Amino acid sequence: MAVRAHASLPGTQGTAAGQRFAGRTGALGSRGICYLGIAAITWGMVTQVEAWTYSYSDQGIYSWEQARNYCRTFFTDLVAIQNKEEIGYLNATLPFHKQYYWIGIRKQNSVWTWVGTNKALTKEAENWAKGEPNNRRSNQDCVEIYIKRQQEAGKWNDEPCNKRKTALCYKASCQASTCRPHGECVEVIKSYRCECHPGFEGDECGTAVQCPTLNPKGARMTCSHPFGDFRYNSTCDFVCPEGFERRGAGTLQCLASRQWSAETPTCAAVTCPELAAPRSGQVNCSHPHGASAFSSTCDFSCQEGFEVTGPERLWCTAGGAWSGVPPHCKAITCPVLRAPEHGEMNCSHLHENFSFSSTCAFSCQQGFELIGPESRECTAMGTWSEEPPQCKAISCPVLRAPEHGEMNCSHLHENFSFSSTCAFSCQQGFELIGPESSECTAMGTWSGDTPQCKALTCPVLRAPEHGEMNCSHLHGSFSFSSTCAFSCQPGFELIGPESRECTAMRTWSGDTPQCKAITCSVLRAPEHGEMNCSHLHESFSFSSTCAFSCQRGFELIGPESSECTAMGTWSGDTPQCKAITCPMLRAPEHGKMNCSHLYGSFTFTSTCAFSCQPGFELKGSQSRVCMAVRTWTGDTPRCRAISCPVLEPPSRGRLNCSHPHGNFTYNSTCTFSCEDGFVQMGAGLLRCQATGNWTSHSPVCKEDAAPFLKQILVYTSSSALVVAGVVLSGTLLALLAKRLSDREEKKKLLNPTSDLGSPGVFTNAAYDSNL
Known part of the structure; x- marks a missing residue:
């Protein structure tokens, strides 16, 4: 190998x-x-x-x-x-x-x-x-x-x-010591980074995070800093001086969040119980270390009319207790009082009996009135305010006979005094209004109201509905000889007498008049619309109002409402309903549009259908309808070129494409070529059709057998070719096929993964060097 x-x-x-x-x-x-x-x-x-x-x-x-x-x-x-x-x-x-x-x-x-x-x-x-x-x-x-x-x-x-x-x-x-001891090394592409432990930062996690510098007020602070002043894991202890107590944690630690574990503590002076001013007195305190705290002093005094009993000054000790028992204030006393003759006395004592601020109220028996002060008060000087009061019999105001009437009185004591009574009567043609008699009461007033003699009356009249009434009265409202004139408000007409008079029989002349609303012509709803009317009086009469509206998809042209006026006419012209319009549509690029209009071009219920040219497909709504809200249904359509499968260059070949409407879409054309030593088998140019298919299958590049044939001819003479022509026409071709087969077998032996489609780059080079 x-x-x-x-x-x-x-x-x-x-x-x-x-x-x-x-x-x-x-x-x-x-x-x-x-x-x-x-x-x-x-x-x-x-x-x-x-x-x-x-x-x-x-x-x-x-x-x-x-x-x-x-x-x-x-x-x-x-x-x-x-x-x-x-x-x-x-x-x-x-x-x-x-x-x-x-x-x-x-x-x-x-x-x-x-x-x-x-x-x-x-x-x-x-x-x-x-x-x-x-x-x-x-x-x-x-x-x-x-x-x-x-x-x-x-x-x-x-x-x-x-x-x-x-x-x-x-x-x-990452190495064993990288980022240590306060971090972990993390591999990243082309490098590494340090993930720091909580409380540390920096490229190599060598710096502890900083907390704010502490500056306590009134407390002594002792700190330890293992990683630097006021940095991560620093701890500080706090102690308060004698007479003061700590508010907050006694120890603070710098956390990984750069914050201390608690707020900085403070020292507050020890407090005594809060003092209250004595009843009827005041307390005035000074607090150098806070309200009712250590070293606070309080001075006591009493209000006017009181005197201090006990210490006048207390101070808060270091033990949290006051130096003594708080004092109290005692009221000053006045001489004892007595009730006046024919009278009574009622006293109230805020403190001791007949002492400062004690008050005594005086009153008289029924039939008497108080002469002098109604009450007396014990002053801060120990004396009573005002002079002593007396009780005297009361009187009532002098009465007079009512106009058009007479009065007869009897007096048990003085004239028009307590228990005096007076009887009243009226002249013919008048009636007594009020009590027939009155008595002088113990309150100095007469019982009942003062009577009057009043002329006889008729029933009270009212203006007719939607009308007015104007009356004149010689002896009082709606009494004998009173006259009333009637009229109607605008939009109404009077039915009945224009005036009436009160007679001696307590009745009115004539019948009761009425006001009737003036009428207008009957209205009708506009075409494609509706009408809603309200009638305060009769149908289509004065103040009747009619509101107009249009059916969905139509808009009102003219007034929205009309009212019947006092002249018997309507306030506005009759409105109309017109179909609403939507924005004008356009056919998409590479497409067509076909519209139908029921009420006018691009108006309510207008419908437009869309289609695309061959080679394009519709994206969006196939049809749109003009809605009552002046917008079209659906989305704006567009025509997008139909796509063909993406082409790849053949093995040992090249691919060159042009795309007029997008990559590998309708009318895209692709040309193929092979590398030197290879022959193209198949169509040289493919075009994407409207069906989404290419005009032909992609070509392949096959190895050219011509160089091998040339090698055979070098070793064969021209005369031998003549003799062996038949052999070359059969046997030589078979030999050529055998040699090509041997080369493919050798390639497979040297590159066993080539059949799987994943040979290494250097495999082909090794193959070529062994041929």
Whole structure:
């Protein structure tokens, strides 16, 4: 077996990996030729850089276990994929192999696990192809990656572990000391990065994160800084001076979040119970360290009319207690009072009896009134306010006889005093309004209201509905000789007498008048519309209103409503309903449009149908209808060129295409040509038809037999050709076929994977050198 030498970049010759590779190729079996790929993968070359590198076995195909042993022998392990960027890089760089590639993930105890790190596959990192993993026949415990697959390239598929595939390996760039001791080294494409432990940062995770500098107020702080001042894991203890207590945590630690484990504590002075001012007194305090805190002092005083009993000053001690018992305020006293003659006294005492702020209210017996103050109050000087009051009999106001009437009075005491009574009567033609008699009460008022003599009245009249009434009254409202005139509001006419008079019989002359609404002509709804009327009075009369609206798809031309006026006419012209319009449509490019209009061009219910020219297909709505909202149904259609299957250049050939309407669509044309030494078999030009098919099948490039025939003719003389003409016409052709068959067999022996469609690049070169 021929093994091609492996080139290496400067600085890589003679490496241990290269020597191991060269020394072990014989152990790989009949397909042990390997090509290494890294960063930017190149076939048949090993490029070594300070980064994670990729490698793969180009011709060797193995079971999953064999592939892993291969990777662990020459590199680090089967590849462990970390992100979608890495997947895209591998798919873009690796060559296509029909059997695809093994990767370093396997089902262990029913859990998909990265074998290199022994970590379970997370849900977020899954990259399965559609419908995978399916565990067909319950033995698919290993994973392959689709490289350059027509569908779902870069996706994963579970497979039986005994299948033979290409090994996809990686070589790690992380060293044991990289990122240590405060981080973990993580491989990335073309490099590595450090994932720092919580609390550390920097390219090599050598710097602890910084917390804000602490500056406590009133507290003593003692700190330890294992990784630098106020950095990660720094701890600070806080102590308060005597007489003060700590508010907050006693110890703070700098966390990985760059914040302290708690707020900075403070020292607050020890507090005493809050003091209240004594009843009827005040307290005035000073607080150098906070309200009712250590060293606070409080001075006590009493309101006017009170005196202090107890200490006048207290202070808060260091033990959290006041220096003494709070004092209280005692009210000053006045002489005892007595009720006046023929009267009563009612006293209230806020403090002690007849002391400061005590009040006494005075009242008299029925029939007497108070002369003097109604109450007296004990002052701060120990004396009563005001002079003593007296009780005197009360009197009522002098009465007079009512107009058009007479009065007769009797007096038990003084004239118009308590218990005096007066009787009242009226002249003929008037009636008494009020009580027939009145009595002077103990309140100094007469019982009942003052009576009056009032003229006889008729029933109260009311203006007719929708009308007005104007009355004149000689002796009072709606009384004898009162007259009332009637009129109607605009829009109404009077039915009945224009005036009425109140007679001596308490009745009105004439009948009751009425106001009737003026009528307008009857209205009708417009065509394609509706009419909704409201009638305050009779149908189609004054103040009747009619609202007009149109059916769906029509708009109102004219007033929306009309009202019947006081003149018996309607306020506006009769409206009409007109079909609404939609924006004008156009036929799509490469297409046609056919429209029908019921109420006018592009109006409500107008319908337009769309179609495309041959070679194009309609995308969007086939027809659109103008709706009542002034928009068309469906989406705007377009004509898109019909697509033909994508063409690929033939093996050992070239493809050149032109696309007037898009790649491999209607009227695209493609021409084919073959490399030197090959002959084109089939049509040289294909065109995409309107049916979505090409005019012919793609041609193929076959090896040209002419050079071999020329070689035979060199060793054959012209005379021999004459003699052996018949032989060349039969036997020579058979010999030619035999030689071509032998060459194909030799190619298969040297390249056993060629039938699978995935030969290595150097396989053809090896074949050519052995012919």
